[in-house]
Amino acid sequence: xxxxxxxxPLRSEQETSQGGCPPRHVARHxxxxxxxxxxxxxxxxxxxxxxxxxxxxxxxxxxxxxxxxLGRIDQHxxxxxxxxxxxxxxxxxxxxxxxxRSFPSIRATLMVGIGGGSPSQADLYLGDVVVGTRVMQYxxxxxxxxxxxxxTADAKAPAPLLNAAVSSLRSRNPRAAVAxxxxxxxxxxxxxxxxxxxxxxxxxxxxxxSDLQIGLDDTDIVPWNQQGCPDLNALKELLRSAVMAxxxxxxxxxxxxxxxxxxxxxxxxxxxxxxxxxxxxDHGIQFRICFSSRPYPYIDIRQGNxxxxxxxSGHADDxxxxxxxxxxxxxxxxxxxxxAQILDKAAGIFMWVVLVVGILNKESDGGALAIxxxxxxxxxxxxxxxxxxxxxxxxxxxxxxxxVLWILCAKRPLNPAEFRHALWAGLLAQDGxxxxxxxxxxxxxxxxxxVTSSSKGLAEITKSWQPTVQFIHESITPFSRFSTxxxxxxx
Numbered sequence: 129x130x131x132x133x134x135x136x137p138l139r140s141e142q143e144t145s146q147g148g149c150p151p152r153h154v155a156r157h158x159x160x161x162x163x164x165x166x167x168x169x170x171x172x173x174x175x176x177x178x179x180x181x182x183x184x185x186x187x188x189x190x191x192x193x194x195x196x197x198l199g200r201i202d203q204h205x206x207x208x209x210x211x212x213x214x215x216x217x218x219x220x221x222x223x224x225x226x227x228x229r230s231f232p233s234i235r236a237t238l239m240v241g242i243g244g245g246s247p248s249q250a251d252l253y254l255g256d257v258v259v260g261t262r263v264m265q266y267x268x269x270x271x272x273x274x275x276x277x278x279x280t281a282d283a284k285a286p287a288p289l290l291n292a293a294v295s296s297l298r299s300r301n302p303r304a305a306v307a308x309x310x311x312x313x314x315x316x317x318x319x320x321x322x323x324x325x326x327x328x329x330x331x332x333x334x335x336x337x338s339d340l341q342i343g344l345d346d347t348d349i350v351p352w353n354q355q356g357c358p359d360l361n362a363l364k365e366l367l368r369s370a371v372m373a374x375x376x377x378x379x380x381x382x383x384x385x386x387x388x389x390x391x392x393x394x395x396x397x398x399x400x401x402x403x404x405x406x407x408x409x410d411h412g413i414q415f416r417i418c419f420s421s422r423p424y425p426y427i428d429i430r431q432g433n434x435x436x437x438x439x440x441s442g443h444a445d446d447x448x449x450x451x452x453x454x455x456x457x458x459x460x461x462x463x464x465x466x467x468a469q470i471l472d473k474a475a476g477i478f479m480w481v482v483l484v485v486g487i488l489n490k491e492s493d494g495g496a497l498a499i500x501x502x503x504x505x506x507x508x509x510x511x512x513x514x515x516x517x518x519x520x521x522x523x524x525x526x527x528x529x530x531x532v533l534w535i536l537c538a539k540r541p542l543n544p545a546e547f548r549h550a551l552w553a554g555l556l557a558q559d560g561x562x563x564x565x566x567x568x569x570x571x572x573x574x575x576x577x578x579v580t581s582s583s584k585g586l587a588e589i590t591k592s593w594q595p596t597v598q599f600i601h602e603s604i605t606p607f608s609r610f611s612t613x614x615x616x617x618x619x
Contacts, residue, residue, distance in 0.1 A: 157186055160198065163227050163237040164208040165220065171241035172197065172210040179206070192226040207231050217265070236289050261286065261294055303377050305336035310384035314541055314598060322393045326363035329381055333370055337377060340370045364400055371408060371415050378414035386421035398427055405431070438476030447471055447481050454485050456492050457499075466503065473508050479601050480510050483517070486585060510601075517584050524582070530554040531582040534597075541596035544575035544589050551582060 166172040176182065179199035186198065197208040209227055211219050220239070228234050268281035285291065309325045318324030334341045344350055349365045350358050358366065371379060381401075386394050401417050408415040421427060437443050451470055457463040466488070474481045484506055491502045507513055534542060534550050542550060568574065579587050579597055589595045 157231050158233040160205045160207045160231045161233050161235045162204050162206045163224065163231070163234045164206050165223055165227070165237065165239050166208070166210045166241050167215055167220070167239075168241060169210055172208060175208055175240055188230040189226070192230045194223055194226050194230070196227075196230075207234070236287055238290075259294060261291065302336060304380070305333055305377070306380045306382070307332035307336075308382040308384070311386065311389040313385075313388035316540075320389060322389065322397045323357075323360050323363065325383065325389075325397070326360070326367055327357060330363065330367055330370065333367070333379060337370075337374070340373055343369045343373070368404060371404065372411070372413065374413050374415070376414075378416075380416045380418070382418045382420075384420045386419055386427060394427060398429065402430055443476060443478075444471065447474060447476070447478060450478075450481060451485060454489075456489050459496070462496055462499075466499065469503060473503075473506070475508065477510055480508075480513060482600075483513060483585065487517075514586065517586060526555065527551070527582040528584060531579075531587060535583075535587060535599060541598055543594065543596055544572065544579070545570070547597040548575050548578055551578065 164175060166175055176197055176199070179197075179201060181200045183198040183200065183205075185196065188194070188196065193212070194209045199206055199208070207227060209223050211223055224237055227237075262283040262285055264279075264283045265281040266279070269277055269279040272278050286294075307329045309328045311325070312319040314320075318327065343366055346369070349362055349369065357363075383397075389397075398419070405415060405417065419427070419429075448467060448471060451467045452463065455463060455466065455470075457466060470481060470484060474484070484503070487506065488499050488502060491498045507516055530551050534547060534554075538550075576589055579589055583599075586600055587597055588600050589597055
């Protein structure tokens with residue numbers, strides 16, 4: 129990238145000047161034209177990370193008790209300040225007044241931080257940036273006769289300079305769209321088929337560039353009497369025609385978990401996208417696609433870049449960092465030795481490392497010898513590790529059998545409450561296995577413990593807005609179906 133090197137936003141001015149290159153110094157207060165005020169120190173920490181370059185401090189006006197962070201974003205020189213540990217409009221006004229006295233060329237002042245706003249129909253997510261065009265004090269008002277609160281605050285509009293900038297941003301048409309899809313072998317038809325993938329990509333593309341929806345009116349692709357979703361060939365042709373109509377805009381697709389889709393469907397999809405990229409390249413259309421998959425099935429890509437995650441240096445660093453952070457060993461030399469052995473034995477497989485660290489933590493009370501012995505006993509192949517975890521003890525085998533049975537054979541993935549109730553019902557049929565009283569399925573912590581213990585660590589509750597119980601890795605599913613272990617043969 130061009131431009132000066134980016135300063136470390138977590139390093140203080142004193143630390144920067146003592147070691148490494150000193151921050152660039154902008155000589156005059158008049159060079160700064162944007163004020164950036166945060167209410168919380170953690171908001172200031174995040175704000176500093178946005179600076180392209182951090183500058184050395186400047187002397188400030190007598191009586192100004194603010195502490196400033198100076199820097200640059202693009203061509204704008206920025207002054208950042210934080211409220212002095214106390215909230216409120218008065219404190220904010222004092223900070224802004226002092227800032228303008230020390231930096232007289234400020235043209236616009238921004239209040240930046242974790243905001244709150246009135247609920248609306250806008251679909252907002254963590255990480256979105258919201259720009260307020262009007263601000264008002266929500267709790268200013270009076271209680272009227274019937275006890276209702278009547279707001280009396282006036283909506284305050286930003287400076288004309290900022291309103292003009294917002295209007296300019298609103299006038300821009302989006303130039304780039306990104307779509308994503310991941311195949312879910314445990315999902316319904318649309319979640320695990322290329323039909324569902326094409327449909328999802330089209331919907332995301334049409335949402336970004338609504339003018340492309342005109343392709344739906346092409347009766348050569350979608351007959352006028354079409355009922356329901358178009359067939360596979362129509363979906364492919366719709367996507368092809370929409371991409372060819374992008375013009376100067378760009379479209380990127382990320383498609384994950386090819387290994388969880390039918391192999392022949394995957395090969396057909398890859399061929400389709402290879403043909404598309406050749407045509408779009410010839411016509412100067414910006415269309416990019418990225419696939420990700422486990423090694424099997426092997427998919428041959430004629431053109432493009434192939435990255436094998438296990439061969440990337442960053443992947444090895446991630447494995448080492450995971451062991452360092454999660455292996456509960458306080459002896460530094462022992463931790464370093466075990467880390468080296470684990471990484472050597474893991475052959476780059478992250479799931480193997482996660483499982484092994486959990487096993488070794490259970491042995492930590494036995495000391496270094498117990499941990500080393502256990503590590504030497506753990507098989508290096510993931511499938512052998514699964515088998516070892518299932519057969520290493522005979523504690524409550526019926527729980528394991530029912531757990532695997534419900535995850536494998538349920539018509540749809542069960543949510544934690546359903547799983548707990550299903551396991552309880554199955555064990556209740558076997559005299560003396562569980563308390564006959566209906567369990568409390570609302571206790572999520574207890575559900576997590578039940579899933580982990582009954583599956584011997586091979587199942588988990590997904591971290592989604594509608595959590596379900598699933599195996600920790602898709603490769604456990606075929607292993608569970610065809611395992612030769614005595615317990616699973618009973619299924």
